[in-house]
Amino acid sequence: MVETKQLDYGKQSLQGSIAVPGDKSISHRAVMFGSLASGETKITNFLAGEDCIRTIDAFKAMGVNITRDEQTVIVKSTGVAGLKEPVIPINLGNSGTTARLLMGILAGLPFHFTLFGDDSLSNRPMDRITIPLKQMGAKIDGRDSGRLLPISLRGGNLKPIDYQTPMKSAQVKSGVLLAGLMTDGTTTVVEESKTRDHTENMLKAFGAEIESEGTTVRITGNQPLQACNIEVPGDISSAAFFLAGAAIIPGSHITIKDVGLNPTRSGIIDVLKMMSIDIEATVTRTVGGEPIGDVSVKYSQAKGTTIEGEIIPRIIDEIPIIALVASQAKGTTIIKDAEELKFKETDRIEAVVTTLKTLGVNIVPTDDGMVVEGGASIKGANVHSYGDHRIGMMIAIASLLTEDRVELENPSCINISYPQFFTDLEKLFHS
Numbered sequence: 001m002v003e004t005k006q007l008d009y010g011k012q013s014l015q016g017s018i019a020v021p022g023d024k025s026i027s028h029r030a031v032m033f034g035s036l037a038s039g040e041t042k043i044t045n046f047l048a049g050e051d052c053i054r055t056i057d058a059f060k061a062m063g064v065n066i067t068r069d070e071q072t073v074i075v076k077s078t079g080v081a082g083l084k085e086p087v088i089p090i091n092l093g094n095s096g097t098t099a100r101l102l103m104g105i106l107a108g109l110p111f112h113f114t115l116f117g118d119d120s121l122s123n124r125p126m127d128r129i130t131i132p133l134k135q136m137g138a139k140i141d142g143r144d145s146g147r148l149l150p151i152s153l154r155g156g157n158l159k160p161i162d163y164q165t166p167m168k169s170a171q172v173k174s175g176v177l178l179a180g181l182m183t184d185g186t187t188t189v190v191e192e193s194k195t196r197d198h199t200e201n202m203l204k205a206f207g208a209e210i211e212s213e214g215t216t217v218r219i220t221g222n223q224p225l226q227a228c229n230i231e232v233p234g235d236i237s238s239a240a241f242f243l244a245g246a247a248i249i250p251g252s253h254i255t256i257k258d259v260g261l262n263p264t265r266s267g268i269i270d271v272l273k274m275m276s277i278d279i280e281a282t283v284t285r286t287v288g289g290e291p292i293g294d295v296s297v298k299y300s301q302a303k304g305t306t307i308e309g310e311i312i313p314r315i316i317d318e319i320p321i322i323a324l325v326a327s328q329a330k331g332t333t334i335i336k337d338a339e340e341l342k343f344k345e346t347d348r349i350e351a352v353v354t355t356l357k358t359l360g361v362n363i364v365p366t367d368d369g370m371v372v373e374g375g376a377s378i379k380g381a382n383v384h385s386y387g388d389h390r391i392g393m394m395i396a397i398a399s400l401l402t403e404d405r406v407e408l409e410n411p412s413c414i415n416i417s418y419p420q421f422f423t424d425l426e427k428l429f430h431s
């Protein structure tokens with residue numbers, strides 16, 4: 001039987017102030033780098049979503065002592081030399097970040113690994129990371145000539161490379177840098193547009209020397225990492241659903257507290273400003289190189305705009321909810337240069353367009369994005385999350401724009417990044 005959630009909240013404005021759970025990208029990295037470091041790493045405000053639990057399980061399979069009590073994770077490791085060859089295949093679940101970053105680390109270890117994922121991850125391209133890792137000397141094979149999971153990898157004896165990433169991907173950049181960390185010499189990664197830089201910031205917090213200049217990052221290999229404490233900021237990609245909801249639901253006014261405001265991630269704030277939304281972000285402190293602060297947003301009449309170029313990697317996971325904002329704007333919104341959306345948990349160009357059309361939006365797909373007509377009246381319908389957490393959350397926010405009932409099939413995929421999403425959403429309802 002297909003699991004269905006009846007979204008019959010009716011029209012609901014959003015009010016008040018909440019903190020969202022920890023950042024998914026930063027939670028993954030904290031477990032990974034803590035496992036590579038010697039000593040005890042304490043991670044607070046860890047995101048206990050399904051994807052990050054996969055990362056914990058992968059390092060447990062390599063013998064790292066990791067314990068979790070709610071949002072606090074303790075990683076005790078003796079460093080790279082203490083890692084062991086896992087006895088069983090590693091299950092990456094739905095997590096692209098676990099897959100691509102982990103492969104970079106495994107490439108540096110003198111062991112054999114078998115990696116597999118769920119249906120969605122098994123259809124996402126892995127050659128973007130296996131190609132540079134093979135150039136560095138890793139032995140990798142897998143389904144479809146090594147392009148897809150399941151993948152088998154034998155690491156060790158790498159050599160450094162200079163690599164220009166052919167797509168805008170922080171996962172590929174990070175995977176290559178991590179492989180570079182596991183080998184002698186200097187590895188350089190050059191990007192076309194700067195992507196999220198959590199790997200660079202956190203490696204520094206663990207004591208590594210890593211140099212960034214514009215879109216070039218250089219790492220010296222075989223540096224030992226030292227355990228440290230990591231406080232994970234709130235996830236701006238999770239906050240984005242509430243920020244966007246408050247921006248387009250009349251009468252709303254909310255504040256999201258203690259959220260990550262790293263400029264390589266906070267493009268949603270810039271896009272909402274471009275669309276004439278009354279939104280303000282204040283950085284209150286910086287922890288481990290990551291700015292943290294509060295964001296307040298008030299309902300405003302959105303205006304259509306064109307979103308393209310260097311901002312795209314800074315909003316890549318927010319495009320589904322931005323498309324919903326565009327549907328409520330005055331005028332047309334054009335989203336370009338976002339072909340990477342095709343390689344997410346689902347093809348997010350197809351999924352966003354089909355879902356929003358079913359909900360009453362005039363929207364068409366393009367090769368690298370979409371064109372959204374504003375002024376839509378959202379109507380009730382039966383829609384599918386596509387097993388994609390961000391599509392599921394976008395549908396839940398859309399349901400607040402109609403008195404009709406929206407039926408959401410497969411809502412539980414939201415647990416991938418935001419297990420308490422509906423509880424937090426209901427906290428913001430104005431009664």
Ligand SMILES: O=C(O)C1=C[C@@H](OP(=O)(O)O)[C@@H](O)[C@H](O)C1
Pocket residue numbers: 024025026096097168169170171172174196316317340
């Ligand atoms: O490095 C990361 O933590 C991530 C990078 C992005 O993926 P790509 O590198 O594929 O763009 C993003 O979509 C994903 O949610 C998390």
Ligand SMILES: C=C(OP(=O)(O)O)C(=O)O
Pocket residue numbers: 024051094095096097098317344345390417
């Ligand atoms: C694309 C995403 O994650 P991943 O690539 O880690 O599966 C996401 O969280 O939207």
